[in-house]
Amino acid sequence: MSEQNGKATIELRLRDGAQLFNTLDPFPFREGDIAAEADAYIVDWARDLPKDAPIAIVIHLERADAADRPVPDLATAITSWFASRARTETQALRELFRDGRLVFAIGFAGLAACLFLSWLLTQGSEGPFARVFQESLIIIGWVVIWRPAEMFLYDWVPILRRRKLYRRLAGAHVEIRPD
Structure with missing residues (x-):
């Protein structure tokens, strides 16, 4: 060099x-x-x-x-x-965002379902067990949405960097x- x-x-x-x-x-x-x-x-x-x-x-x-x-x-x-x-990296970026949109829709539906179940199942009951169950469903819902968020926030950066280098x-x- x-x-x-x-x-x-x-x-x-x-x-x-x-x-x-x-x-x-x-x-x-x-x-x-x-x-x-x-x-x-x-x-x-x-x-x-x-x-x-x-x-x-x-x-x-x-x-x-x-x-x-x-x-x-x-x-x-x-x-x-x-x-x-x-061109391969450009295609990989397109696929990442296409897959990300699908995964985000699934994750958002999962989060909504967990939040709704948390609200529904703890509506009539109080106490520590109900509170643990409610918080567990909320945590599961946010874990479900984590991967789509990671795809949109971080996974595209190395692909873009490689594409720029190849160009x-x-x-x-x-x-x-x-x-």
């Missing part, structure tokens, strides 16, 4: 371009999957970069690819891969340098 031309730079040293891709993937280039190790390396370094600086990725290749294999377009493969990851990586300037 370094800083060049006002861009935070991530540098990779590879034997050849094929090392960047998942070897089990039948689509070896533009449509292919980046190897999990390469993805993790780039993402880990990108997390440490300044949040406001544009990103550059420099790939140093020790040797050119074999003549019998087509040369992969590494720049397009990397930016497309991270653009796809950003930055998708917009990165990728440079290939033969060694």
Whole structure:
């Protein structure tokens, strides 16, 4: 990791371009999957970069690819891969809020039912047992609503953070340098 031309730079040293891709993937280039190790390396370094600086990725290749294999377009493969990851995070965010709305409706109904039962069952009775029963139903009702509240208040933040990082990586300037 370094800083060049006002861009935070991530540098990779590879034997050849094929090392960047998942070897089990039948689509070896533009449509292919980046190897999990390469993805993790780039993402880990990108997390440490300044949040406001544009990103550059420099790939140093020790040797050119074999003549019998087509040369992969590494720049397009990397930016497309991270653009796809950003779209996946956008979809995950949509699903979280859709599921959150459903879970909130269920939780709210559960809370209302617990509060109503608490009121109904303790209407005619007094004493410590009735009070314990009433408070227990109230606590259960609030526990039922906790997960939906957690989804809307906290769970979306890491998804948004990852999406922003993947979008930055998708917009990165990728440079290939033969060694």
